Amino acid sequence: MRRAYFKFSWIAAVLLAPQLMIIFVFFYWPSAQALYWAFTLEQPWGGGNTWVGFENFANVLSDPYYWGSVRVSVIYAVATTILAMGMALILALFADRQLAGYRAYRIGLIWPYAVAAPAVGLSFQFVFNPGAGIFSYLNTLSPGVWDPSVYPWQAIASIVIAGAWKQVAYSFIFFLAALQAIPRSLSEAAVMDGARPLRRMIDLQLPLLTPTFFFLLVINITDSFTDSFGIVDTLTGGGPFRSTDLMVYKIYTDGFQSLDYSGAAAQSIILMLLVMALTFVQFRYIERRVHYT
């Protein structure tokens, strides 16, 4: 890999300073604070804290319900990512084919990304509510068959679908941009060789999409670990019986609702390490299969 070197320049430093300040104030400082709290027992109203070493981590990691939370977070991340990217890819391939009305689709498909997560959650209440939502029609066929407040898998399915719906738009934009960046000459050459649309997708477009695919995989996985709060909060509240208590949601309830700052700080550190580890694994093992040129 080529490396570039620059001489130190005061102008560059001054121009960079505001950005660095922002990163420091909104990222490094809070992270350092969380790291400190994770090793102490912090009194919410101030007034002192006690150093406890790794006790907060030991408590969290020895809690079977915490592992349940990790499990469901992983399920949520994997399922949302697969569903969102799969849907986005299909939609992008069709929008790229310039079928009738594709301009309208292209705009319409970008909109969901602009909707705030809690609003998504509330909208999906109208879909999944067992008493009044669209899914309640299932209950008229067979009473009690659909009730996410009773059946954990239905609650998980609800947040996965809502989360994926929100993510589709983001992935769609990138897939579509990548598809449109594929030189027309390649497609034309393939057509000349007699490749039909499906064959061109499989042999030509998809391999050329791998860098985008990889980028979206990393972003989607990270996002579904850290940005699922609004959906869970409005749709299930972590229930029934903790089945949708995702890691971020648990951090919120423990830290802010229950004022257990230290336990929540320890959980944030674990979540941060987990996301970093996952990203590392993706770069280490999946990026090898990605061809950039």
Next chain:
Amino acid sequence: MNRTMTSVAALGLALMGSAAAAEKVKFEYWYGLTGDLGAVVLETCNRFNASQAEYEAVCVGQDGYEKAVQNTIAAFRAEKHPTLLQSFDAGTADLMLSGEFYPVTQLMADTGVTVDWSDYFPGIANYYSSSKGEFFSMPWNSSTPVYYFNKDHFAKAGLTEAPLTWEGMEAALVKLKESGQACGLAYAPSSWIDLEQFSMAHNVPVASNNNGYDGLNTELLYNTTLHVKHMENIQRWITEGVASIRTAAAGKSARDSFVEGECSVFFSSIADHNTVHKLKPSFAWDVQIIPTYEGVERHNTVVGGASLWVLSGKTPEEYKAAATYLAFLATKEEQQFLLENSGYIPVTKSTYEALKAEGFYSAEPYINRDIAMKSLTFTEPGPLTRGIRLGGMIQIRSEWQSEVEAALAGQKTMKEALDTATSRGNDILARFAKTYEGKSFP
């Protein structure tokens, strides 16, 4: 020219306005109540500001009790906190131990504002005061649980009285079912009603150390008391079809199921009395105090709702202003204003007596609302019925809630669920005790 004149005049007026406002001592009050009740809080501030010229209450809604506490803590750490905070009981153990508040008894003494503390109902006074009898916070919006029943359904089932015992309640529910009522009791698990108030009324402990009052090394005891049998009974009633689970998460809350005439009975705070009335059910209904089991001597229930805390780090002027506002809220007129616009109950004996003498409680929509007073004052509060003082109460409640829901869904037995909730709650208590090592509730 003309325009310049008007803007100069406007500027002058603005300056005069701000000068007049600057003479008033302002203090901030953050409250948790929302919706109609939030509007009532705001109205009390307007009434206070209109009633005198010295002080101005700046009242800011914080979208729920929990958020009010969270936001105040964040503001406190940045030294931008309000003088007054409306907080619910479960969120105040940390505040009590932090010492960052100004006990209202002391506040009134220091500022020379008079409040007759002995006038407060003992069930309310005990709840909000220290072991030395000093009020920590100012009782304001107070309630206690009752049950609401559909009189028409009861008449159809041949029931003439609202039962006062759980045995009687079970018999009533069976009769309701026999009369063709598909949903008897609309049940929603509530740690406040099913565990805390239930234990008060039965004089059984929720936790050791007299429910946490006597020290921080407290352990939960509710998996060893009558509470277990009670929860097993509720579960059995659901299986037998005389009760059904009605929660907002499952599509319809217990209250909506009751108001729509679908279910005959539901348990809730007396504060819902006003709401149920406003929703205008198409049937006759009434309220009754929560039942107790036969062979148990009934005790008092305790107060729920919220109280007003005065926080540390403010100026004497602000404290004087806050004290005046608190004394204003305690007057009979202001208590009555709250009662007329909500389902809450009076907090002082004199106000209650005066209202009763005026016939307040014998006219609609307030008829029988004071049954809550009967429940609250049934006996003098004893060591186990003063209230509950536990750290991490919000977590303890949510552990109870999750475990009970799991049991009701058939994932485990009720006893196993309560054992798990207790042991997890004990971990929370131990953690809390360690956070505040060497301290004790004042």
